[in-house]
Amino acid sequence: MQRARLAATAMAAVAVAGVAAAVAANASTAQVQPAASAAVLSPNALSNNWYASAPYLMPQSNNPPDPTVVMAATGQKAFQLAFILAPDGGGCSPTWDGKSAVSSDTAVAGVISKIRGAGGDVSVSVGGYGGTKLGQTCGTVAATAAAYQQVIDKYSLKAIDFDLEEPEYENDAAVNNELGAAKTLQANNPGLFVSVTMPGTAAGTGWFGTQLLDKSKALGFTPNNFSIMPFDGGFNGAASQTSALEALHGLLMSHMGWDSATAYSHEGFSGMNGKSDAAEMFYQADFQTVLDYATSHGLGRFTFWSVNRDRQCGASTDNGICSNVTQNDWDFTKYTAKFAGATPPQSPPPTTTTTTTTPGGGGSCTAAAWNAATAYSGGAVVSYNGHQWTAKWWTQGEAPSTGGSGVWTDNGPCGGGATTTTNPPGGGNCTGVAAWNAATAYNGGAVVSYNGHKWTAKWWTQGEAPSTGGSGVWTDNGAC
Secondary structure, eight states: OOTTTTTTGGGHHHHHHHHHHHHHHHSTTSOOOOGGGOGGGOOOOOOHHHHHHOOEEOSSSSOOOOHHHHHHHHOOOEEEEEEEEOOTTOOSSOEETTTEEGGGOOHHHHHHHHHHHTTOEEEEEEEOSSSOOHHHHSOSHHHHHHHHHHHHHHHTOSEEEEEOOTTGGGOHHHHHHHHHHHHHHHHHSTTOEEEEEEEOBTTBSOHHHHHHHHHHHHHTOOOSEEEEEOOSSSOOHHHHHHHHHHHHHHHHHHHHOOOHHHHHHTEEEEEEOEEOTTOOEEOHHHHHHHHHHHHHHTOSEEEEEOGGGOSOOOSOOOTTTOOSSSOOTTTTHHHHHHHHTOOOOOOOOOSOOOOOOOOOOOTTOOSOBOOTTOEEOTTOEEEETTEEEEESSOEESOOOOSSTTSOEEEEEEGGGSOOOOOOOOOOTTOTTOOBOOTTOEEOTTOEEEETTEEEEESSOEESOOOOSSTTSOEEEEEEO
16 A cells, blocks of 8 residues: 655655745744744644544655645645654654654644644654554564654644554554554543554455454553555445445444444544555545545544645646546545534636536336435435436435435436426525525534425535435424
8 A cells, every 4th residue: 555655755855845944934033943842833732523634744755735725725724744654774763754853853843833823733643654663663562652752742742643554564563562652642641632544445454454453452442543544455436435434343343342333433534535556546526425424424533645645637647746636726635624524615616628418318217216314325226306316326315416426326307208306395484594405515503494494504514405314414493
């Protein structure tokens, strides 16, 4: 799972210099200080939902963007800065990417200062794919924990992510050091948000992943969540990812001894936007579908790799610095902001030419009528508003339409004839309350009328018709 993490390393020095210059421009009379000693870097102590939504960002390589630009465009407040490794030359001291010692860092501290100055905060990710991990070189749990405590103290962290992958992932002693260190940090830093990220498979996670769960259970270690990365492993769109997440849910129950609700609340998704290193493709609609699954099942984390890639490719198609799909800048980061409960600013659609083909007739609509309470798998066929529809991937609670997340394909009117579409009844005497619209994004607290009732949204939603089923986003306030 290469994840294009080490691509564009030749740009690293230029990128860091650019970010440092931007920080200097904002504080021309002040020298950037290490985070632990600079009042400007005191944490904003965001709520856990923000740390759980923090997308990965490499601050020293892969052409890092200005995080405050991303924040303003998306509403995202937290970022997962990557990666802390052992020094390339060996040893048990924390470094950025194996090269820049945390103890003498000012460049990343400046990036953190800028994020916090804009009202956000950071988590730091340790490990990742490739490189030498501290769990491999520190030798003991205590030494590994001490190395990571330096990072927490340096940057006044409220969150940390243990990204356990190759080659450390297969090293029992190294994984024991990492998990033991995570438990120690959790005990010594009350309130610290701790995530564990590991490779995903169609079965949820593989043999080494289940061993990791068993070791966590034996150690008595319970992180805020265990996240899988369902990509670079034969995945194809959202349906395969939600299936893997459902499989992980079963593993968390069987290996950790949790009930269903507890397992979901400790489960996380860490995706990859656009084209993966294995040439799998994940589009905005895929992210929306997985987001719907995550929110409707109460998952504890929704993030992705990476903000550095969250832009359309131009002259370069380097998979480390762009997504290789049609998009606006920061499209995918907006989904993490939605998971945290924010309403991202609107952006214009990507500039691309599309051809719309009118679907053919849908036969006699012998399919069952769509039901908001039913979970449909990809390929499921339903009838709705006189048309026949086919689900492209897993969905629940989203009424068939050509809008929303795009999960439904319109197969055309039943019988091939003209169709009269019946709009939901207006709001009765719901004076001043607009009718629900599938194309409108609603914030928590928004009030609409639908089917003669007044409804209030509990959180951000779009495309899900008000009902007492589905994801449960809508509260029925009664008949108008």
